[in-house]
Amino acid sequence: MSDSDKSARRSFLKKIGIATAGIFSTPFIFGSRKHPPNAVVLEPGADSNRSQSYSRNDQIQLALIGAGKMGQGNLRVALEHEGVELVAACDLYDSRLNRCRERFGNHVDTTTDYREILTREDVDAVVIATPDHWHNTIAVDALNSGKAVYLEKPMVQHIEEGYGIIEAAEENSQPVIVGSTSTSDIVYRKARELYRNGQIGELNLVESHYDRYSAMGAWQYSIPPGASTDNVDWDMFLKDLPEIPFDPKRFFRWRNYRDYGTGVAGDLFVHLFSGIHLVTGSKGPERIMSTGGLRFWNDGRDVPDMMTGMYDYPETESHPAFNLTLRVNLADGSGGGRMMRFVGSEGEITIAGDQVTLKKARLPDRPGMSIYEFGSEVREEYREYYEEKYGKEQRPTATQTEVVTYKAPEGYSSRYDHFDNFFRAIRNGTKLIQDARFGLRAAAPALASNLSYFQNEMINWDPEAMQLV
Structure with a gap:
């Protein structure tokens, strides 16, 4: 890398520091049902940004820590975004590292020690998909090393561990997003x-x-x-x-x-x-x-x-x-x-x-009567009272029901949108949907x-x- 490239890259790395955590947050959807014929198709989320291109110096360079099924699945979706590259992977099982090179290219450096990844200057962000008992330690170490963090759910194994991640994210001005992708869906x-x-x-x-x-x-x-x-x-x-x-x-x-x-x-x-x-x-x-x-x-x-x-x-x-x-x-x-x-x-x-389906019911204007266990005198007295208050119709009108269904477009991926939110937070400081506090x-x-x-x-x-x- 030339001196000018290094300077440009340092400038880009500084941009990561402006990312601030945001407000909302939510899981990924699986399965499907038959859609009603009148279902309204929702507008896609981040799909319209797929054609955006970035210069070499604006690439986000990722490392994967925890290369099991979820970790590799996350990387597959992350790399669908323009301007994102996988440079390194870490796992404790050799065959998973071999699989990373098969899937993502022989250029991917591999290691069994996550700390080697965190010392690399060419890593901007890490995707952490380890067993739960390692989440807090690796996340805090990554944030203190100046890396943005995509952290699989649950954020921590024990409640008290969450405070350290929140503190590290805020002290280092680094974005942390937790991987329950329904919050982006x-x-x-x-x-x-x-x-x-x-x-x-x-x-x-x-x-x-x-x-x-x-x-x-x-x-x-x-x-x-x-x-x-x-x-x-x-x-x-x-x-x-x-x-x-x-x-x-x-x-x-x-x-x-x-x-x-x-x-x-x-x-x-x-x-x-x-x-x-x-x-x-x-x-x-x-x-x-x-x-x-x-x-x-x-x-x-x-x-x-x-x-x-x-x-x-x-x-x-x-x-x-x-x-x-x-x-x-x-x-x-x-x-x-x-x-x-x-x-x-x-x-x-x-x-x-x-x-998602909205079903609305409206209560009838007239509540109806339950007077048939009463004697005739009381029944007649109540009918007069009822008709004076509600009118002569004794039976309540039928409950009114409205149903409308909205569906995601074919091929939609909430995980893609979740990574889009993460990468925008790195590049532009966009508010995160599921930040550490939400997580x-x-x-x-x-x-x-x-x-x-x-x-x-x-x-x-x-x-x-x-x-x-």
Whole structure:
């Protein structure tokens, strides 16, 4: 690189420092339903920016830390954006690094030590997709090294770890976006618009589920028969946990174990909280209760495969007090699926698959009468009263119902839009949809659901101060 190129690149790197964290936030959508014939197709999000080009010195140079299925999937979408290049990858399993070179090019430098990536001056941003127990350490180290951070959900494994990420992001003026992509999804943004416009009246209930019915969905990930300490850095994987012999199940199926993961709450509830908070503008619940159990996948895991949660949301400027119920079932014999329903006094908003449906009902003007258990004198007296107040018609008019559905355009990717938000924050200081504060407010009630389950007690949470109480 010439001296002029180096100078230009230093100038670009300074731009990253102006990125500031933003306000909103939400999960990715999977699955689909048949669309009604009159469904309204939503305008695409960032797709219109795909043709924009950037000079060599304005390239965002990425490094991947954690090159498993999610990490490589993130990189595939990230590299669909113009002006983005992968320069390095880190993982603790050699074969994943080989796969990165196969997929993304032999120019990609690889390592098993993430710290080598953070010392590189040619890395502008990192995508962190490691097991949960490494999230906070790598994210803080990356921010303190001057790197922008795309951090997979949940933001942290333990609630208290979130404060360090928020502090590091703000002290270093670096953007952090958490990877629950529904916060960027045009379907969820449409739901937010409908909610804010008062289309369902006063919100009183939200219910949502994220069920699965497959071995992969239950984290039964493939274990290569040749995996050993010859090609896996087991000591690094363990981090500061007690030393134990190499266990390929724990390495490749880490979500099944509390030492490394966060169970169904951290993996899936967090998506639901992200979407709910985006739509309602909420900062979170104040009371958290959960229950569940290990109902089907008896494979040695120490986390439940079924969990339900109940949450009390206080009244705020953004919403009235409402109740939330959540469910994850990894053995849903109906086939699994995902749904989110916002119920108000005048209608409901339902998000399912790649569409959002508004259903509105209007109460009749006349309430009707329930007088037939009364004697004739009282019945006649009430009829006179009723007709004077409502008119002569005794039966209430039928409830009026309106339904309209909005759908994402074919081929739409919320993950693409999520990365677009991240890259704009790096280049221009654009406000992030799911910054570190939003990310912690989505992760904390999910992690508190685990506390409630394992401690068998209700958890109190201050969503404004982001503190257990």
